[in-house]
Amino acid sequence: MPEDVPLSWEEVARTHGRKIYNFAYRLTGNPDDAADLAQEVLLRVRRGLASYQPGSFEGWLWRITRNAFLDDVRRKNRRPTSALPDELDRFAAISTPSPDDVLASLRLGEDIQKALLGLPYDFREAVVMCDVIGLSYDEIALASAVPVGTVRSRIHRGRKMLREALL
Amino acid sequence: MTRGAVVFLLLVGMVMGAGPALALDDLTPYLEQQSAAEFSGEESIVCYTPDGTVSELTVVRQADGVRVVEDGEGAIGVTRVYHGDNWVLGDQYRVEVSGRDRFLSRPVTVVDVVEGDLVRVGLFFDQSSGALLASDVHNADGSTYCSSRFLSFDPKRPVIPDDLLAGLTTGPGSSEAGVVDADAFPTEIAGFSLTEVYEGPAAGVTNGYYADGIFSFTVFVSERAIEVPELVDAPVVKMRRGEYQRQFYPGQVIFAWQTRSGGIVLVGDLPLDLQEDVLEALPAPGKPNFFVRFWRGLFG
Amino acid sequence: MTHLGELLSAYLDGEVTEDERKLVTSHITDCGTCQAELADLHLARSALRSLPVLDLPAGLLDGEASVVIPLVRRPRVWIAAAAATVAVFVGVATFVAPEPTVPITFNEISLEHNNRSQLDPLLTPGKAVPPVSLPIGGAE
Ligand SMILES: [Zn+2]
Numbered sequence: 001m002p003e004d005v006p007l008s009w010e011e012v013a014r015t016h017g018r019k020i021y022n023f024a025y026r027l028t029g030n031p032d033d034a035a036d037l038a039q040e041v042l043l044r045v046r047r048g049l050a051s052y053q054p055g056s057f058e059g060w061l062w063r064i065t066r067n068a069f070l071d072d073v074r075r076k077n078r079r080p081t082s083a084l085p086d087e088l089d090r091f092a093a094i095s096t097p098s099p100d101d102v103l104a105s106l107r108l109g110e111d112i113q114k115a116l117l118g119l120p121y122d123f124r125e126a127v128v129m130c131d132v133i134g135l136s137y138d139e140i141a142l143a144s145a146v147p148v149g150t151v152r153s154r155i156h157r158g159r160k161m162l163r164e165a166l167l
Numbered sequence: 168m169t170r171g172a173v174v175f176l177l178l179v180g181m182v183m184g185a186g187p188a189l190a191l192d193d194l195t196p197y198l199e200q201q202s203a204a205e206f207s208g209e210e211s212i213v214c215y216t217p218d219g220t221v222s223e224l225t226v227v228r229q230a231d232g233v234r235v236v237e238d239g240e241g242a243i244g245v246t247r248v249y250h251g252d253n254w255v256l257g258d259q260y261r262v263e264v265s266g267r268d269r270f271l272s273r274p275v276t277v278v279d280v281v282e283g284d285l286v287r288v289g290l291f292f293d294q295s296s297g298a299l300l301a302s303d304v305h306n307a308d309g310s311t312y313c314s315s316r317f318l319s320f321d322p323k324r325p326v327i328p329d330d331l332l333a334g335l336t337t338g339p340g341s342s343e344a345g346v347v348d349a350d351a352f353p354t355e356i357a358g359f360s361l362t363e364v365y366e367g368p369a370a371g372v373t374n375g376y377y378a379d380g381i382f383s384f385t386v387f388v389s390e391r392a393i394e395v396p397e398l399v400d401a402p403v404v405k406m407r408r409g410e411y412q413r414q415f416y417p418g419q420v421i422f423a424w425q426t427r428s429g430g431i432v433l434v435g436d437l438p439l440d441l442q443e444d445v446l447e448a449l450p451a452p453g454k455p456n457f458f459v460r461f462w463r464g465l466f467g
Numbered sequence: 468m469t470h471l472g473e474l475l476s477a478y479l480d481g482e483v484t485e486d487e488r489k490l491v492t493s494h495i496t497d498c499g500t501c502q503a504e505l506a507d508l509h510l511a512r513s514a515l516r517s518l519p520v521l522d523l524p525a526g527l528l529d530g531e532a533s534v535v536i537p538l539v540r541r542p543r544v545w546i547a548a549a550a551a552t553v554a555v556f557v558g559v560a561t562f563v564a565p566e567p568t569v570p571i572t573f574n575e576i577s578l579e580h581n582n583r584s585q586l587d588p589l590l591t592p593g594k595a596v597p598p599v600s601l602p603i604g605g606a607e
Contacts, residue, residue, distance in 0.1 A: 131515035137482045156473035159511035220481025224509035318506040368575035383587040385580040397573035
């Protein structure tokens with residue numbers, strides 16, 4: 001599908017403000033932090049718009065968003081962890097859950113948010129970009145400055161960790 | 168013994184095993200068994216659309232001719248399943264039992280619905296319960312449109328809570344039948360036959376159901392533009408005859424557009440090429456003329 | 468034979484080549500391990516996608532916050548956004564008079580259609596379940 005590149009500040013603010021807010025909220029679990037971040041990012045996008053080179057607008061936007069987010073986290077001294085849990089191997093053998101378990105775990109938005117916050121940052125970011133925001137793997141790669149193969153792997157492992165946490 | 172002979176014997180064995188007169192080229196017995204089956208399981212459906220992939224994982228329970236489908240958003244679909252007496256398979260299709268296989272470690276019968284050289288649909292029926300465990304739907308160019316797969320399957324009769332049955336409508340269609348002028352709908356559209364016409368679901372809307380035995384769609388027609396709130400953000404696509412709003416869901420697509428004389432919404436499970444064929448046969452997108460709008464502006 | 472691993476996630480997202488897709492669909496047919504893993508991945512993915520879309524706090528966009536926006540280009544059902552949009556839905560705007568429209572919801576469309584699907588063997592979850600959301604406990 002051809003991508004419409006918004007050109008004006010108003011369009012960007014309107015189109016992306018809500019996405020950025022949801023992104024930040026799902027990564028932090030905190031509405032105030034998310035609101036601060038959305039404002040901060042919009043400011044940066046506004047400044048950066050002049051230097052934007054036509055290309056993947058989504059990728060560019062999310063790169064800015066991500067950098068602003070990380071700066072914000074550093075400033076607030078809540079460094080995101082990116083270490084892997086030791087026991088990743090246990091994800092190798094997960095049995096198929098019963099239908100009732102599936103439904104029970106799916107219904108609870110709060111549980112999902114909690115499980116998400118338990119993921120190491122890189123994985124949390126990858127699954128939020130993919131499943132909450134709806135970015136393509138290419139756009140996530142651009143935003144996070146990693147190869148697409150890494151994106152694939154992070155999304156996969158992120159989902160497995162999440163599944164484990166939701167059991 | 169030739170391979171053909173082996174297949175033949177296998178098929179004969181299966182026919183005998185399956186009980187009363189089961190014609191090889193007939194889908195009816197499979198569909199009857201499928202609607203009578205009792206089971207629960209998780210089913211995944213993935214569709215490859217021009218707008219990207221859409222997929223869904225649902226929990227399915229079926230018993231007593233009622234099918235309950237639930238997904239992670241708490242959505243619940245409760246439908247009656249029964250094989251309609253008026254089911255007719257379109258002339259373009261040929262049914263071939265292509266053999267036996269295993270799926271989820273269970274013996275399945277593989278039934279292909281063939282159209283010319285194209286395997287339009289592949290169906291995998293569980294031999295013991297009759298449930299449809301997997302299906303593949305193909306576009307005219309042979310590419311896959313949708314695949315469904317049970318990922319877990321339990322042939323035990325599931326419990327369906329009474330409160331879920333409350334939402335069940337009593338018969339086919341929730342709108343009133345027979346009160347509208349069925350002549351407004353062509354009896355045939357792109358190889359699909361009109362089987363039912365209803366009034367509803369809103370005042371001034373009528374809808375016609377079309378089926379070819381494998382796929383089906385419903386056309387909703389109104390003299391006014393039809394507004395579907397969920398489609399507000401749906402992509403607008405340019406097709407041969409104009410622009411349509413289109414939204415894909417797992418296993419289902421919706422088109423909405425305005426014509427010179429009102430609005431049309433189409434919903435169905437058509438693969439991509441049949442979507443085009445059907446849209447081609449329906450009134451093209453267009454704006455109502457000035458006087459129509461002026462008149463309505465004055466008198467509503 | 469090695470199992471599919473991260474190919475399964477990519478498959479769910481449609482981020483696979485045609486060859487990879489074929490590999491997945493053929494392997495998954497008779498590999499219980501990968502079937503179970505696909506179910507797990509699908510569950511996690513659905514869980515994330517079921518999270519409600521939150522509204523921007525009022526005032527953040529200086530009065531523009533109430534404007535409802537599409538959040539993704541790729542198809543995804545944003546129930547909350549869609550519901551909120553009902554309020555601001557504008558039909559076909561004309562300079563003569565607003566064109567009156569007939570509202571029907573996706574739910575009604577789906578119900579009408581699905582109730583006749585006894586003439587259609589491919590009753591699938593997508594058809595049986597209109598993507599209509601029941602409230603999700605206290606997430607917003
Ligand atoms: Zn495997």
